[in-house]
Amino acid sequence: xxxxxxxxLAPELWVAGLAALILLVDLACKGKGSREIPLGAAIAxxxxxxxxxxxxxxxxxxxxxxxxxxxxxxxxxxxIFVAAGILVLVMTREFSRTLxxxxxxxxxxxxLALLGMLLAASSASFLMLFVALExxxxxxxxxxxYLKTDARSLEAGLKYLILGSIASGLFLYGIAWVYGAAGTTxxxxxxxxxxxxxTLSPGLALGLLLIVSGITFKAxxxxxxxxxxxxxxxxxxxxxxxxxxxxxxxGFVAALRVLHELFLPASNQWAGLIAWLAGxxxxxxxxxxxxxxxxxxxxxxxxxxxxxxxxxxxxAASSLGSAATSFYLAGYLVSNLTIFLVISAFWQAVxxxxxxxxxxxxxxxxxxxxxxxxxxxxxxxxxxxxGFFGKFLLLLSAIQEGFLWVAIVGAAxxxxxxxxxxxxxxxxxxxxxxDPTPIPVSLPVRLxxxxxxxxxxGIGIFQEPCVRLSLAAVRxxx
Amino acid sequence: xxxxxxFYGLAFVTLLGALGVLLAxxxxxxxxxxxxxxxxxxxxxxxxxxxxxxxxQILVYAGAILVLFLFVVMLLDLRPDELSRLRSAxxxxxxxxxxxxxxxxxxxxxxxxxxxxxxxxVEGTVVAVGKLLFTTYALPFEAASLLLxxxxxxxxxxxxxxx
Numbered sequence: 001x002x003x004x005x006x007x008x009l010a011p012e013l014w015v016a017g018l019a020a021l022i023l024l025v026d027l028a029c030k031g032k033g034s035r036e037i038p039l040g041a042a043i044a045x046x047x048x049x050x051x052x053x054x055x056x057x058x059x060x061x062x063x064x065x066x067x068x069x070x071x072x073x074x075x076x077x078x079x080i081f082v083a084a085g086i087l088v089l090v091m092t093r094e095f096s097r098t099l100x101x102x103x104x105x106x107x108x109x110x111x112l113a114l115l116g117m118l119l120a121a122s123s124a125s126f127l128m129l130f131v132a133l134e135x136x137x138x139x140x141x142x143x144x145x146y147l148k149t150d151a152r153s154l155e156a157g158l159k160y161l162i163l164g165s166i167a168s169g170l171f172l173y174g175i176a177w178v179y180g181a182a183g184t185t186x187x188x189x190x191x192x193x194x195x196x197x198x199t200l201s202p203g204l205a206l207g208l209l210l211i212v213s214g215i216t217f218k219a220x221x222x223x224x225x226x227x228x229x230x231x232x233x234x235x236x237x238x239x240x241x242x243x244x245x246x247x248x249x250x251g252f253v254a255a256l257r258v259l260h261e262l263f264l265p266a267s268n269q270w271a272g273l274i275a276w277l278a279g280x281x282x283x284x285x286x287x288x289x290x291x292x293x294x295x296x297x298x299x300x301x302x303x304x305x306x307x308x309x310x311x312x313x314x315x316a317a318s319s320l321g322s323a324a325t326s327f328y329l330a331g332y333l334v335s336n337l338t339i340f341l342v343i344s345a346f347w348q349a350v351x352x353x354x355x356x357x358x359x360x361x362x363x364x365x366x367x368x369x370x371x372x373x374x375x376x377x378x379x380x381x382x383x384x385x386x387g388f389f390g391k392f393l394l395l396l397s398a399i400q401e402g403f404l405w406v407a408i409v410g411a412a413x414x415x416x417x418x419x420x421x422x423x424x425x426x427x428x429x430x431x432x433x434x435d436p437t438p439i440p441v442s443l444p445v446r447l448x449x450x451x452x453x454x455x456x457x458g459i460g461i462f463q464e465p466c467v468r469l470s471l472a473a474v475r476x477x478x
Numbered sequence: 479x480x481x482x483x484x485f486y487g488l489a490f491v492t493l494l495g496a497l498g499v500l501l502a503x504x505x506x507x508x509x510x511x512x513x514x515x516x517x518x519x520x521x522x523x524x525x526x527x528x529x530x531x532x533x534x535q536i537l538v539y540a541g542a543i544l545v546l547f548l549f550v551v552m553l554l555d556l557r558p559d560e561l562s563r564l565r566s567a568x569x570x571x572x573x574x575x576x577x578x579x580x581x582x583x584x585x586x587x588x589x590x591x592x593x594x595x596x597x598x599x600v601e602g603t604v605v606a607v608g609k610l611l612f613t614t615y616a617l618p619f620e621a622a623s624l625l626l627x628x629x630x631x632x633x634x635x636x637x638x639x640x641x
Binding site for chain 1: 583584586587588590591613614615616617618621622624625627628629631632634635636
């Protein structure tokens with residue numbers, strides 16, 4: 001019989017143990033058979049899903065000196081993180097064929113970043129949140145620069161490191177101010193101290209501003225978005241995929257915790273600022289995506305645009321806005337990872353990320369082209385895909401809270417995004433292929449793509465259970 | 479705070495060191511000024527009764543990390559003229575403007591900051607810090623150990639030629 005506390009921490013312990021096991025097994029096998037490690041890790045992650053489902057019955061509880069909390073929001077995001085982790089590991093299996101060395105370490109770093117995300121979702125103190133976010137970011141620094149012979153990968157790693165350190169500094173300085181003004185870093189204590197306060201003292205306001213800027217770095221929003229295109233382009237494709245889904249979700253779970261759980265009473269002080277950031281981020285991401293030629297760069301700008309949409313839900317500061325944020329991230333997970341699975345399969349076969357080389361993909365691999373098509377439509381927000389319903393909920397929450405102009409900006413940006421997404425679709429379907437050889441799709445990737453497509457259409461058509469879950473996840477805040 | 483003179487003296491040393499980091503022409507002088515700033519800071523920690531943090535500040539930061547800084551600076555062997563690109567008037571103006579804004583804002587906020595109720599002066603001995611690390615902060619402490627593991631893996635993977 002496990003001690004009760006360990007049962008609460010089971011997903012984290014599982015992932016940490018798996019990472020350690022991989023490092024040890026690789027050491028014992030002297031690197032033989034290390035190419036199958038990513039797939040093994042993906043399969044070994046599958047049992048975490050039932051563990052998370054069983055944990056639903058545990059209810060909300062804070063433990064370990066007020067550092068760790070299990071609540072519905074944490075569970076909702078943990079499901080997102082674990083799903084992202086499994087899909088990224090499937091992608092890594094293909095990718096590691098081109099990796100010359102250190103396969104096991106790559107998988108271990110992915111798992112440790114995943115562990116950071118799980119801990120970030122369950123943080124109940126600013127200190128824990130900071131350590132968890134650092135665990136994510138530092139793993140990503142290393143993974144971004146992993147292709148040592150590729151100058152773009154090294155450049156991306158260096159840029160991410162420098163800008164990330166600045167963002168961490170801002171975040172930490174903000175925590176110091178909040179601690180100075182409120183006398184505690186624990187979320188429970190802060191929630192008590194902030195309850196009913198509609199205006200923030202200057203110290204708290206400065207702290208909150210700095211913390212939010214640190215979070216905008218993780219979530220890739222204006223004004224700390226400059227790293228995104230270069231890092232997305234230079235990093236190995238599985239890393240880019242994990243960055244765009246996992247790291248972004250971690251940023252947003254932190255945003256929900258800080259802004260909606262703690263600083264909700266003073267929402268009139270920050271909601272306007274966040275709404276402005278949302279509008280600017282949407283416009284920046286979508287407008288800059290238009291002239292892109294490299295598909296990973298395009299996805300970088302598009303991910304900035306989506307971060308802007310999600311910020312709308314944060315700005316709305318209502319239970320609908322909060323739930324829409326969670327719902328959208330779940331939809332974004334399946335849509336974006338579908339695209340990255342295709343990008344990675346395409347890169348394995350063709351060795352290019354240029355959009356021009358996607359010409360005639362429909363003839364070379366109808367399945368990949370169709371999957372990409374569905375996912376792009378979902379990202380643009382076309383019904384009945386999941387992206388449509390997510391955008392609908394976000395814009396609805398903005399209108400309800402009086403941010404009509406942000407909703408209009410968001411709706412206009414849908415048209416812009418349709419333009420550049422459909423341009424890619426046209427290249428895939430209308431243009432003749434330069435080289436008509438078919439592109440092979442391995443069984444794990446095929447299964448992962450089926451799962452993602454099932455998610456896009458399944459959640460898109462039967463939205464109710466997922467909306468219900470995301471509403472339940474944030475119920476305790478409002 | 480028993481002796482204001484001691485506090486102001488140490489604060490002055492810290493600020494002077496920090497200014498030295500900014501204004502030094504040569505990177506080596508900048509690193510050495512940082513040592514002075516860290517010594518001042520650790521003196522401030524002593525005044526607060528946080529002896530353990532003060533000792534760590536000197537041993538780890540002023541000792542180990544800054545020696546590492548010096549190594550890197552000397553290995554890179556930057557000449558002042560290579561740095562002059564960063565010292566152009568535009569960059570200086572922008573940095574001064576942003577820094578001034580942050581300073582003004584921080585000073586304004588700091589003046590209004592009340593000391594929050596319920597904050598107890600902590601005992602900064604090794605025993606007290608150790609107790610906190612293994613009780614309240616056990617989970618972040620353990621997570622930090624994984625952080626270090628990531629750092630070690632990263633250093634080996636990125637720096638080692640043959641693996």
